[in-house]
Amino acid sequence: MTRIDEFTTAVRAFSQERDWEKFQDPKSLVLALTGEVGEVAELLQWVREADLPAEFASPERKERIGDELADVFIYLVRLADVLGVDLGAAAEAKLARNRERFPTTGPNNVTGRLVSKQ
Amino acid sequence: MTRIDEFTTAVRAFSQERDWEKFQDPKSLVLALTGEVGEVAELLQWVREADLPAEFASPERKERIGDELADVFIYLVRLADVLGVDLGAAAEAKLARNRERFPTTGPNNVTGRLVSKQ
């Protein structure tokens, strides 16, 4: 039942307790986010599409990629916090806007895009 | 008060309503995640460290980057969902493990890393 705001506060406290805020400027955090997304990519890159379900049905592999997705999330919430962005509110607002931009029927519904461009 | 599990369900419903699940295989979602992280990077890349606070004190800039961070989060929750990963549980478990791996004092506390390696 993890709440984004509570997890953001926990990651901030974790950073403060270790005096790591001095390393966590926005550019460094985006580099860290890039590094973690790269680790997710490396877990998938050579798995062929037909083999993906079996690959991630394995508890060991699911835990492994879950761990990397967690790293992406930890840096994402920390970056948002450092920038003064309310990630939960921004995400809710974006999804609401996407519902308008991509009606469930009609000519706009032609892509698999989850997000609309500004 | 956004909860990860509820937001995951909302993004899943959004995708199902548009019949977009067929596009949302894990590899395609990681590419989409990469694309959105790239958009965050582009907003920061030429801003000099000293100018960052002023840059993102601007409500327009804060909303702009918040919108891109939201896109990253939307794809992250969708990717976790498609892989059958409980993102909130994985994140809580990772932060707990990091607390053990990086004590608040002592020789391990020498980096700004928020995440521990497996």
Add this chain to the structure above:
Amino acid sequence: MTRIDEFTTAVRAFSQERDWEKFQDPKSLVLALTGEVGEVAELLQWVREADLPAEFASPERKERIGDELADVFIYLVRLADVLGVDLGAAAEAKLARNRERFPTTGPNNVTGRLVSKQ
């Protein structure tokens, strides 16, 4: 017949002529590289595997992705130059090492990895 060393010199001159070196610190260049890789990813993310050959047989699409791959290359050579790395020599050395690490037959030849880990 583009040579990496000559192209590196051309990109350096381009940057110096515009007095852009002051923006091109290593971290900013990695963010720019991330942004361009993200643009490549966005061109592929929703194209289904079976549709890829037709998609990029189109001269317009091939030129479009070639333009983004060029952006990745421009930032890569600039980043190597700023770091004092001879990209061509590093690439030749890495490929030679990979030939040893991944024999063309036998038990090591079990992945699609083009690169070996240190």
Add this chain to the structure above:
Amino acid sequence: MTRIDEFTTAVRAFSQERDWEKFQDPKSLVLALTGEVGEVAELLQWVREADLPAEFASPERKERIGDELADVFIYLVRLADVLGVDLGAAAEAKLARNRERFPTTGPNNVTGRLVSKQ
């Protein structure tokens, strides 16, 4: 004196000799490229701007990042090859276009961007 076209041919031969082409579809190669850019980012993420010159003056660190930049280049040339893109020609054309788009004087010369948007 590495030439892009010759290196592209060498990486193609390396892949064919190992029967790895079957893994090297465009989406998988972009994931691999993302993974390698992520490794470059990880080498820089916690190094503070003032410490960067000393960090990469070290031969060991320079070789380490050169090795990762080489991995990015290897996947970039392989991806271009698989897509039928002449990377050298695309890069020369893009740099030439950037010279027009960003005159060395005047109002356009206001960013550190190395690349122009289409």
